[in-house]
Amino acid sequence: xxxxxxxxxxxxxxxxxxxxxxxxxxxxxxxxxxxxxxxxxxxxxxxxxxxxxxxxxxxxxxxxxxxxxxxxxxxxxxxxxxxxxxxxxxxxxxxxxxxxxxxxxxxxxxxxxxxxxxxxxxxxxxxxxxxxxxxxxxxxxxxxxxxxxxxxxxxxxxxxxxxxxxxxxxxxxxxxxxxxxxxxxxxxxxxxxxxxxxxxxxxxxxxxxxxxxxxxxxxxxxxxxxxxxxxxxxxxxxxxxxxxxxxxxxxxxxxxxxxxxxxxxxxxxxxxxxxxxxxxxxxxxxxxxxxxxxxxxxxxxxxxxxxxxxxxxxxxxxxxxxxxx
Amino acid sequence: xxxxxxxxxxxxxxxxxxxxxxxxxxxxxxxxxxxxxxxxxxxxxxxxxxxxxxxxxxxxxxxxxxxxxxxxxxxxxxxxxxxxxxxxxxxxxxxxxxxxxxxxxxxxxxxxxxxxxxxxxxxxxxxxxxxxxxxxxxxxxxxxxxxxxxxxxxxxxxxxxxxxxxxxxxxxxxxxxxxxxxxxxxxxxxxxxxxxxxxxxxxxxxxxxxxxxxxxxxxxxxxxxxxxxxxxxxxxxxxxxxxxxxxxxxxxxxxxxxxxxxxxxxxxxxxxxxxxxxxxxxxxxxxxxxxxxxxxxxxxxxxxxxxxxxxxxxxxxxxxxxxxx
DNA sequence: CTGAAAGCGCTAACAT
DNA sequence: ATGTTAGCGCTTTCAG
Numbered sequence: 001x002x003x004x005x006x007x008x009x010x011x012x013x014x015x016x017x018x019x020x021x022x023x024x025x026x027x028x029x030x031x032x033x034x035x036x037x038x039x040x041x042x043x044x045x046x047x048x049x050x051x052x053x054x055x056x057x058x059x060x061x062x063x064x065x066x067x068x069x070x071x072x073x074x075x076x077x078x079x080x081x082x083x084x085x086x087x088x089x090x091x092x093x094x095x096x097x098x099x100x101x102x103x104x105x106x107x108x109x110x111x112x113x114x115x116x117x118x119x120x121x122x123x124x125x126x127x128x129x130x131x132x133x134x135x136x137x138x139x140x141x142x143x144x145x146x147x148x149x150x151x152x153x154x155x156x157x158x159x160x161x162x163x164x165x166x167x168x169x170x171x172x173x174x175x176x177x178x179x180x181x182x183x184x185x186x187x188x189x190x191x192x193x194x195x196x197x198x199x200x201x202x203x204x205x206x207x208x209x210x211x212x213x214x215x216x217x218x219x220x221x222x223x224x225x226x227x228x229x230x231x232x233x234x235x236x237x238x239x240x241x242x243x244x245x246x247x248x249x250x251x252x253x254x255x256x257x258x259x260x261x262x263x264x265x266x267x268x269x270x271x272x273x274x275x276x277x278x279x280x281x282x283x284x285x286x287x288x289x290x291x292x293x294x295x296x297x298x299x300x301x302x303x304x305x306x307x308x309x310x311x312x313x314x315x316x317x318x319x320x321x322x323x324x325x
Numbered sequence: 326x327x328x329x330x331x332x333x334x335x336x337x338x339x340x341x342x343x344x345x346x347x348x349x350x351x352x353x354x355x356x357x358x359x360x361x362x363x364x365x366x367x368x369x370x371x372x373x374x375x376x377x378x379x380x381x382x383x384x385x386x387x388x389x390x391x392x393x394x395x396x397x398x399x400x401x402x403x404x405x406x407x408x409x410x411x412x413x414x415x416x417x418x419x420x421x422x423x424x425x426x427x428x429x430x431x432x433x434x435x436x437x438x439x440x441x442x443x444x445x446x447x448x449x450x451x452x453x454x455x456x457x458x459x460x461x462x463x464x465x466x467x468x469x470x471x472x473x474x475x476x477x478x479x480x481x482x483x484x485x486x487x488x489x490x491x492x493x494x495x496x497x498x499x500x501x502x503x504x505x506x507x508x509x510x511x512x513x514x515x516x517x518x519x520x521x522x523x524x525x526x527x528x529x530x531x532x533x534x535x536x537x538x539x540x541x542x543x544x545x546x547x548x549x550x551x552x553x554x555x556x557x558x559x560x561x562x563x564x565x566x567x568x569x570x571x572x573x574x575x576x577x578x579x580x581x582x583x584x585x586x587x588x589x590x591x592x593x594x595x596x597x598x599x600x601x602x603x604x605x606x607x608x609x610x611x612x613x614x615x616x617x618x619x620x621x622x623x624x625x626x627x628x629x630x631x632x633x634x635x636x637x638x639x640x641x642x643x644x645x646x647x648x649x650x
Numbered sequence: 651c652t653g654a655a656a657g658c659g660c661t662a663a664c665a666t
Numbered sequence: 667a668t669g670t671t672a673g674c675g676c677t678t679t680c681a682g
Binding site for chain 2: 667676
């Protein structure tokens with residue numbers, strides 16, 4: 001790898017001068033610029049970002065911690081985060097926590113040691129205290145932590161209400177909610193709150209089962225859904241906490257010979273792009289994933305640049321009524 | 326951020342000594358170690374990896390370039406790459422190329438400038454010459470480039486043969502193959518070759534349509550599949566080049582009132598984990614995604630460590646026969 | 651307008 | 667066993 005010194009020697013100037021044309025600082029004659037750029041090209045020179053970052057105390061790297069990149073929601077989120085980061089000349093260090101507390105902590109250390117400029121936290125197995133010690137620009141996805149850390153989230157409560165009201169309106173008499181993890185203090189939990197508030201007000205029999213206790217294990221959904229219909233064969237409406245789970249419900253209904261939406265009505269959550277193609281018939285509550293990603297990156301970069309940012313960022317959800325309700 | 330100097334001052338030793346205990350080199354008294362570690366803890370000290378990397382000329386970062394992290398195949402691939410990298414204490418810089426040539430080139434520059442130790446290339450819009458100038462440990466996914474660059478791939482040819490043979494055996498009289506991009510010189514193209522060799526030998530009428538000309542645009546699949554059945558209503562077997570496309574075929578069959586597998590038999594490709602839950606009935610050719618990822622990371626790290634590696638790494642596929650055939 | 655020198659945080663000879 | 671010094675590649679005062 002050629003260094004700035006090689007370029008300087010080749011042109012016959014000092015490294016300072018080369019650095020100047022590299023950063024376009026001060027007055028440089030056009031001729032000099034041309035010669036330097038030529039030498040750079042010839043030597044196939046690339047400035048060493050490590051050295052630059054060390055000096056500037058700014059790496060232009062953002063850490064992205066999520067539970068599982070292969071989960072369609074996070075895959076889509078990550079894609080948009082990358083897109084926005086790229087536009088702002090930031091790089092993404094990808095951290096898949098698998099909702100493993102040890103790994104999550106370890107990644108935070110690694111990110112700090114790597115001098116990332118900020119972190120987008122989409123995985124939340126940590127306690128509040130562990131967070132506040134991070135001491136780095138931070139944005140959390142779907143989780144409200146301390147007063148100082150901004151968070152971005154869809155309006156899960158509203159989503160829960162919309163989904164439940166739809167099932168009620170469509171005449172369901174016993175409604176099941178398959179929730180995500182309720183213990184992680186995620187804002188996604190308010191889907192559950194929206195469900196409970198609405199269903200209690202309507203006085204309709206209901207049942208709740210919880211998933212994702214140990215990460216996103218698709219094969220666990222299979223068992224959970226099967227158990228649900230075995231224990232409650234009279235359930236005629238299901239509000240699932242993700243489109244992936246909803247797809248699992250549809251599958252089980254097919255297996256049991258229950259007609260959707262005649263015998264059982266099903267609504268999912270997330271509105272992942274992939275779902276539109278794989279289960280296009282599924283009614284769902286759509287999260288504005290791209291907007292969530294955009295907002296997250298913007299809030300982070302604003303913080304990195306020392307700007308004040310808004311703490312609460314709740315983005316609207318949308319009911320997509322299709323054929324399963 | 327505390328530096329090594331702060332730790333040294335606090336303990337009352339030189340930075341060298343602190344560096345020594347940090348790296349566990351030479352003889353250090355237990356007492357000294359204890360005192361240094363204590364000071365580190367108190368100061369919340371983290372070694373600056375930028376400085377370390379600069380000195381060592383090794384960043385412990387791997388660049389991962391893929392077309393689209395939100396595509397389930399690449400999401401799953403990335404997840405396993407991350408897992409393997411993490412085990413080996415490497416970090417992942419995520420690059421989503423969107424199959425955009427300019428972005429891909431730009432990312433390669435950024436990765437080199439960032440002093441990554443190697444690159445896993447899963448996106449291939451570049452020419453061979455552009456590659457050979459990269460001059461960094463490299464592993465390509467699904468593409469055979471120069472003699473010196475190792476590649477990892479599933480046995481796509483075999484997959485094409487297996488899928489086609491299955492459709493023939495099940496009595497299909499006119500078979501369509503919906504291929505991926507055939508111009509990018511990917512090994513995935515040999516699915517097409519396997520299809521063609523097999524179908525010609527059997528002398529069965531067939532039709533081929535190509536997708537993914539401009540990246541993975543799910544909504545384009547919709548049109549392509551609709552056109553296929555409109556132009557060739559007598560097609561009774563479809564070999565789709567991915568599970569996502571196959572799901573689209575199933576959807577269109579439902580729309581047209583064609584029964585699967587009675588009227589039309591459908592087989593996909595990839596065998597993504599998500600598919601098992603969202604379209605569990607789909608017959609498919611399963612790629613060993615985790616093994617592909619593992620092999621890719623291993624080959625890359627071996628190269629980084631100066632080992633000789635095997636150039637060709639073709640991993641076996643598996644026919645998963647379900648209900649759509 | 652250009653260069654010499656110092657320093658970002660860390661490690662490794664080389665001494666002692 | 668520990669400290670002094672130089673240097674990784676770069677940028678930026680500060681002189682001239």
